[in-house]
Amino acid sequence: MRWWGGAGKVGKTLLLMPEIDRTILEAFLVAGDTPVSGDKIARELGLSRVSVWGRLERLRREGFVFEASTRVGYRMTRVPERLHAALVAARVRLLSGRELPLLGLEAVDSTNSEAERQLAAGREPPFGVLAAVQTAGRGRLGRVWHSKDNGNLYLSLAFRPLLAPERMQMFTLVMGVRLGHFLAERFGLKMQVKWPNDLLCDGRKLAGILTEARIDADHVRDLVFGIGINLNAREKDFPPELRATAGSLALAVGKPLDPHRTAAEIIAHLLASYEKFVAEGKGADFAELWTRYDFLCGKKVTVSMLGKELAGTVAGLDESGALLLRDSKGNTHALNAGEVTLKKK
Numbered sequence: 001m002r003w004w005g006g007a008g009k010v011g012k013t014l015l016l017m018p019e020i021d022r023t024i025l026e027a028f029l030v031a032g033d034t035p036v037s038g039d040k041i042a043r044e045l046g047l048s049r050v051s052v053w054g055r056l057e058r059l060r061r062e063g064f065v066f067e068a069s070t071r072v073g074y075r076m077t078r079v080p081e082r083l084h085a086a087l088v089a090a091r092v093r094l095l096s097g098r099e100l101p102l103l104g105l106e107a108v109d110s111t112n113s114e115a116e117r118q119l120a121a122g123r124e125p126p127f128g129v130l131a132a133v134q135t136a137g138r139g140r141l142g143r144v145w146h147s148k149d150n151g152n153l154y155l156s157l158a159f160r161p162l163l164a165p166e167r168m169q170m171f172t173l174v175m176g177v178r179l180g181h182f183l184a185e186r187f188g189l190k191m192q193v194k195w196p197n198d199l200l201c202d203g204r205k206l207a208g209i210l211t212e213a214r215i216d217a218d219h220v221r222d223l224v225f226g227i228g229i230n231l232n233a234r235e236k237d238f239p240p241e242l243r244a245t246a247g248s249l250a251l252a253v254g255k256p257l258d259p260h261r262t263a264a265e266i267i268a269h270l271l272a273s274y275e276k277f278v279a280e281g282k283g284a285d286f287a288e289l290w291t292r293y294d295f296l297c298g299k300k301v302t303v304s305m306l307g308k309e310l311a312g313t314v315a316g317l318d319e320s321g322a323l324l325l326r327d328s329k330g331n332t333h334a335l336n337a338g339e340v341t342l343k344k345k
């Protein structure tokens with residue numbers, strides 16, 4: 001598959017994202033209601049007017065509306081309803097100064113798998129993959145992640161962190177709790193984190209994380225951080241078996257969210273959390289954040305792992321991020337993986 005467009009083997013590229021589109025869209029975002037002159041963009045980008053108009057035409061076909069408001073200027077009056085990778089990347093750069101190459105796909109098997117294929121083909125991280133639909137979205141423990149075209153976010157970020165493999169577990173926990181904290185503050189929500197990395201709001205699952213890594217000579221070389229966030233899904237968009245347990249940010253906030261702004265805020269936050277983790281590890285505030293958002297602490301649960309079940313009361317995390325479970329005999333077990341179910345009272 002080509003990175004900047006064309007049809008590939010697995011995914012069909014919908015949203016082309018050359019640098020130039022991102023830069024043009026940034027100019028319109030910065031200008032707001034003030035008309036932007038094509039000549040000025042051409043001069044600033046060092047391009048011909050013809051190539052700028054060519055890009056604008058292409059963006060129009062992808063759902064943008066640029067209205068002529070004076071003889072020399074255009075305003076961006078509409079953006080696509082579906083996530084457009086170049087617009088998300090433009091917003092990420094304006095918000096955070098970070099330039100993240102972002103591949104937008106109409107449909108793909110899994111954004112994590114696509115990121116892995118891109119890495120295997122030599123694409124240099126960091127980069128991101130976004131898709132409107134996943135045909136084989138993957139969850140933890142071999143589960144399926146329902147990934148219909150329902151306004152939700154299916155995102156993978158590829159990094160090359162050179163971390164020791166034993167820090168991976170903590171990495172995912174830190175990314176999850178920092179994102180939960182961000183969403184709580186940004187939208188005024190009562191967020192919780194369910195070990196290892198489900199994000200809940202009012203007891204409903206809003207997001208799940210699947211981190212995958214390639215380990216070379218005792219180092220995590222390529223790391224793919226995959227996250228599914230229910231952004232704008234309505235209750236009827238979820239399969240019937242998930243309606244009682246799944247939620248979305250829009251349902252929690254009580255109104256549809258601007259998908260581009262929200263996705264960009266989330267991506268900018270994830271990039272900052274990643275950089276902080278690589279530089280400082282979990283950070284001095286991790287324990288306090290985990291305690292604040294922990295859904296499981298003190299609860300009676302059953303943990304299933306590798307066909308076995310262990311019952312007990314959750315007693316927090318150990319230093320590596322393993323779940324501490326105290327059984328009925330008073331023994332404490334440190335669990336690195338497993339599915340946690342609350343015991344019925």
Ligand code: BTN
Binds near residue numbers: 145154209228
């Ligand atoms: C879970 O809660 O089980 C983890 C779900 C992770 C889903 C995301 S969606 C984007 C990325 N691509 C995948 O195939 N999975 C992750």
